[in-house]
Amino acid sequence: MHELTGKLVKAEELPEEEKNFQKNYVKAPSFLSIHLGVKASVLPAGTDCHHFVLEDDWSNLEKPYGSIFLSIPTVLDPSLAPEGHHILHIFTTAGIEDWEGLPRKDYEQKKELVANEIIRRLENKLFPGLQDSIVLKEVGSPKTHRRFLARNDGTYGPMPRGKPKGLLAMPFNTTSIDGLYCVGDSCFPGQGVIAVAFSGVMCAHRVAADIDLEQRSPILDTGLLGVLRWLRTLA
Ligand SMILES: Cc1cc2nc3c(=O)[nH]c(=O)nc-3n(C[C@H](O)[C@H](O)[C@H](O)COP(=O)(O)OP(=O)(O)OC[C@H]3O[C@@H](n4cnc5c(N)ncnc54)[C@H](O)[C@@H]3O)c2cc1C
Structure with a gap:
């Protein structure tokens, strides 16, 4: 519509x-998505598939980058990744306005900076050594979702106003x-x-x-x- x-x-x-x-x-706002391939050794035995991270302050729940969603599909189906590895799909809310108008170099740099900060937070809360275990990293911004999904402003979808x-x-x-x-x-x-x-x-x-x-x-x-x-x- x-x-x-x-x-x-x-x-x-x-x-x-x-x-x-x-x-x-x-x-609804868009997302910053991170897909990681990591060494399996970074996940403790019995790690769950789905995680939601909200550090300390509930007022951050709906703020951009305030909460982190994480799924690890290879916990359920190890055949999805090469042996000895896991796939992490991480996402957090982000608005397109935060990513518009940046020169290419700054845009790429910003993706790297923001993604690394999210990874650092996951490292603190869940998986020590996460950064060093990464063998593959793909970062998608709201602009990525707009471009490749042809979604208006990369939106997740409509949500009620008020x-x-x-x-x-x-x-x-x-x-x-x-x-x-x-x-x-x-x-x-x-x-x-x-x-x-x-x-x-x-x-x-x-x-x-x-x-x-x-x-x-x-x-x-x-x-x-x-x-x-x-x-x-x-x-
Ligand atoms: C990043 C992200 C993650 C999501 N994750 C989940 C999830 O895990 N689970 C879940 O249930 N839902 C998820 N959703 C929501 C779900 O994907 C959407 O609600 C659903 O795909 C919407 O379907 P749709 O057919 O309405 O629109 P779309 O899937 O967006 O399809 C619209 C199609 O129209 C095409 N199009 C756009 N403009 C034009 C044009 N002018 N001419 C021709 N074609 C055009 C687009 O290319 C697209 O193929 C997610 C959404 C996003 C953006």
Whole structure:
């Protein structure tokens, strides 16, 4: 839906329904992602797959670089890495504004500096000797996510602005523009791969029913969807 604004449809021509979505939802920030290949010896025996690091101060929870998410898939499936090694996928929230406008050299330097600081924090909290155990390191900034995922500002996805109004405040697959359908994490039921797959199935059904390839369901099409749409106007 965010892709509609100012890209496919001019901002001033947006239908009311889409304008409401913009009012109620905001782009979540992006991420700094670090993929590491490390020597297996740095992980103590019995290390878990998933970790979340928030040092001391809860007020840092939502701040950029404030908390660190870490997954080690090779704990569950060692065949994913060469023998004697593990893969660490580390990420922390970061905004695109922090990375714009830097000359190439400064940008590369900043990626290195910020990533090393995150690694240092993990070294302090979880895995002493982490820095020296690294055999491969790839760092992705919000710009990387914008470029390679074609996500607006590298965003994780939409999130409610202020107090959550519930999933029903999200758009369904149809729009006020005849023949224009929406699918993906800006639509009900929202962010994440599973939710998006569901949105895709719903949209495929909607399109097929609208062009008479699939039987319409009077109860679903007019009854239930009508109630859901009405609920949305209250959200
Ligand atoms: C860094 C990151 C990590 C994430 N991790 C997880 C996770 O671990 N688990 C999880 O469930 N979810 C995760 N998410 C969220 C999840 O990836 C998204 O909610 C989901 O992929 C959204 O699917 P989508 O189809 O709506 O959009 P996308 O997957 O972004 O697909 C949109 C497609 O449209 C294309 N596109 C964009 N503009 C144009 C254009 N003008 N013309 C043609 N094509 C265009 C893009 O190239 C892209 O292929 C993550 C998101 C990010 C950014």
